[in-house]
Amino acid sequence: MTEKNSILKRPHKKPILWDAFFKATDTQKPLVIFCHGYKGFKDWGAWDLVAEAFSEADLFFVKFNFSNNGGTMDQPIDFPDLEAFAENNYSKELEDLDALIKFLHSTSNPYQAEINPNKLIVIGHSRGGGIATIKASEDQRITKLITWASVSDFGRRTATSSELEQWKKDGVKYVLNGRTKQQLPHNYQFYEDFKANETRLNIEQAVKKLNIPHLIIHSKDDPSVHYTEAEELHSWNPKSILFPIENSDHVFGASHPWLKGDLPKPLKTVIQKSIAFINK
Template sequence: MTHKNNILNRASKKPILWDAFYNATGIQKPLVIFCHGYKGFKDWGAWDLVGEAFAQADLFFVKFNFSHNGGTMEQPIDFPDLEAFAENNYSKELEDLEDLINFFRSTSNPFQAEIDPNKLILIGHSRGGGIVTIKATEDDRITKVITWASVSDFGKRTATSGELEQWQKDGVKYVLNGRTKQQMPHNYQFYEDFKANESRLNIEKAVKKLNIPHLIIHAKDDPSVAFSEAEALHSWNTKSILFPIENSDHVFGASHPWQPEVLPAPLEKVVQKSTAFIRP
């Protein structure tokens, strides 16, 4: 079963758009929630095929758009709402994930017969890897965490010393989206929120606090997030599992749009390793 573009409405907050993939057997399954990365969205590339593969492994797989990722309920692909994108920050993403978890753990969740309330796994790609790692240290409902091509440090990606003064003066900075050619705005509030929550947003500290199974998957030739960041994550939690992917990239061979009806070979390895980690 596939449920696309469901809306989680929230009082005084932007809604969250989400998808679910599962086999409707009436038997409870581990719940897997996937978080996309920076300039990402739930419908990117081969993520639908990933959802189908997790469903075939008899897991209940959910992916969603962060509320301020730049998509809308009507146009979830790419970034029609750059005003929302400009107001995004790490704290909002953590709050979005919290609200989604609460929904799937609530009595209003229509899938209770399909979801095991005692098995909740978070997966995050790239920046989403940092988000799920932090959340996994804050929420004891989470039983396993998996990162795909994860960053290891939010601080060095938030601002460089040379740009900070100009960013504060202008109130906004722009980053080019190489694929869409959009100038993606970041309001200065992003930096202010990071500084106000710097201790909470320390990925190294979060990894060192993890006491649940932790799988780190990273391409050795990742050009966007160096493999050394995966090695750092692994060094901070020696009980974690580091699984390198050879001859691949930051998105494990996928691209957007993704036309084939099968996963690229590196991403298939990622999915196989992840599902085996969840269901050993």
């Protein structure tokens, strides 16, 4: 069963758009929540096929758009709402993930009978891996963590010393989206929020606090987030499992749009390894 584009409304906050993939059996299944990365969205590339694979493995799979990722309820793909994108930050993404977990575990969730409240797995890709890691370190509801091509540090990605003064002066900086050719705005509040919450947003410290199983999957040839970041994550939590993917890239062979009916081989491996880890 697939339920696309459900809306989680929240008072005084932007709503969250989410999808659920599962077999409707009225039996409780482990809940898997997937967090997309920077310049990402729930409908990117092959993510629907990924969700279907987890569903076929009898898992309740949820993917969602962070509320300020630049999509809208009517246009969830790409970035029609650049004002929202400009106001995004790490704290808001953590808040979004918390709100979604609370809702999925609540009686307000129409699919509550399909979810095992004692088995919650969070998967994060790229920047979403950092968000998932921090959330897993502070939330006892999360029982397993899986990171795909995850970043290991938010600080060095937030601002360089050379651009910081200009960013503060202008109030905004822009990053080119190579695929859509949009100039994506980041308001200076992004840096201010990071500095105000720097201790909480330290991925290294979050990893060291983990006391749940952690699977780290990363391509050795990742051009966007170097494999050394996976090695850092693993070194901070020696109990974690590091699984390298050979001859692949940051998105494990997928692209957007993904028009094929089958998954690329590296991404299939990622899914198989993740499902085996969940079921272990």
